[in-house]
Amino acid sequence: MHEKKFEFSYEVFDSIDELQKEDAWLLNEAREVTQQAYAPYSKFHVGAVAKLVNGEIVAGSNQENASFPAGLCAERVLLASVSSIYPKTSIETIAISYQSNGAISDHPISPCGVCRQSLQEFEQRTNHPIRLVLGGMEGKVYVISKSSLLLPLAFTSDELL
Numbered sequence: 001m002h003e004k005k006f007e008f009s010y011e012v013f014d015s016i017d018e019l020q021k022e023d024a025w026l027l028n029e030a031r032e033v034t035q036q037a038y039a040p041y042s043k044f045h046v047g048a049v050a051k052l053v054n055g056e057i058v059a060g061s062n063q064e065n066a067s068f069p070a071g072l073c074a075e076r077v078l079l080a081s082v083s084s085i086y087p088k089t090s091i092e093t094i095a096i097s098y099q100s101n102g103a104i105s106d107h108p109i110s111p112c113g114v115c116r117q118s119l120q121e122f123e124q125r126t127n128h129p130i131r132l133v134l135g136g137m138e139g140k141v142y143v144i145s146k147s148s149l150l151l152p153l154a155f156t157s158d159e160l161l
């Protein structure tokens with residue numbers, strides 16, 4: 001037996017003001033896009049905005065449904081939009097923010113497990129890391145250099161060939 005270790009590091013900024021200009025702009029866009037969420041059930045409004053390698057900007061927000069499992073997270077709405085509008089185009093950075101009627105939005109949230117799986121595969125198939133900029137409407141901001149770092153030992157398409 002031998003032990004293997006997984007480690008990952010990420011950057012923590014005290015506020016949006018410490019970010020490089022482009023990341024700050026993208027996070028502000030994500031904050032704005034929270035207003036486009038359709039979240040009448042959870043009242044948890046998430047906005048995700050991607051900057052693509054071609055310089056284009058694409059936004060996504062969570063879209064819920066009375067049949068709860070039919071709802072989609074902002075991240076997967078965003079990935080589907082990117083694939084539809086700019087097929088085979090890599091994503092450079094995604095900023096994610098949120099507003100909740102029931103809680104204060106003063107700390108970063110990170111993608112759920114299902115979205116981590118989708119982000120990992122998007123990275124793999126476009127052969128490009130996706131940086132994540134995670135922050136609430138205020139407070140600390142996390143910058144993660146590669147979204148697949150959030151999903152060690154991922155199940156990938158390699159298993160299906």
Ligand SMILES: [Zn+2]
Pocket residue numbers: 073074075076111112113114115116
């Ligand atoms: Zn999700």
